[in-house]
Amino acid sequence: MNKFILALVIAVTTSSCDMITKDKDKDSSFHEYKEQFIEKLWELEPSWALSVGYHKYDTLLQIPNAELREWKRSQYAMQGMAINYFKPEELNDVNRTDFGLIKDFVESQKFYHEQFKSYEWNPSNYNVGGSFAKI
Numbered sequence: 779m780n781k782f783i784l785a786l787v788i789a790v791t792t793s794s795c796d797m798i799t800k801d802k803d804k805d806s807s808f809h810e811y812k813e814q815f816i817e818k819l820w821e822l823e824p825s826w827a828l829s830v831g832y833h834k835y836d837t838l839l840q841i842p843n844a845e846l847r848e849w850k851r852s853q854y855a856m857q858g859m860a861i862n863y864f865k866p867e868e869l870n871d872v873n874r875t876d877f878g879l880i881k882d883f884v885e886s887q888k889f890y891h892e893q894f895k896s897y898e899w900n901p902s903n904y905n906v907g908g909s910f911a912k913i
Contacts, residue, residue: 808864808873815857815880822853825908842904847891854887 820827824835840846861884866877890896897903 804864804868805870805873808869808877811860811864812873812876812880815860818853818857822850839906842897842906847897850887851891854884854891858884858888 820832820835821838824838824840827833827835857880861877861881864877866874869877
């Protein structure tokens, strides 16, 4: 009987350790994705990066034109596909919150590029003086 209980305890402990490892793998994968997402975000939005003190992409002076809009649209679409690889219910609370924030941000960028289209009616979108002046 004692051998059976010992075997049962070992089996339960081993399976729960496997589950914890799998959960950590998902969370660590998502953590890596978050880091890559933020770095890509700064590349896509160098003026924003500049305004928060991140100067790696200062040399990227973006001219607001159709080519830039299409590039950003495609990059955000790829981020949208990448975030859907993760399932929020499989992430810890911190990563689940970050998942929601990133997903909402990517979806908002899709909305702004495809439906809101402020570049068609808001001339201030073409004022590049602010970010150029900061450099």
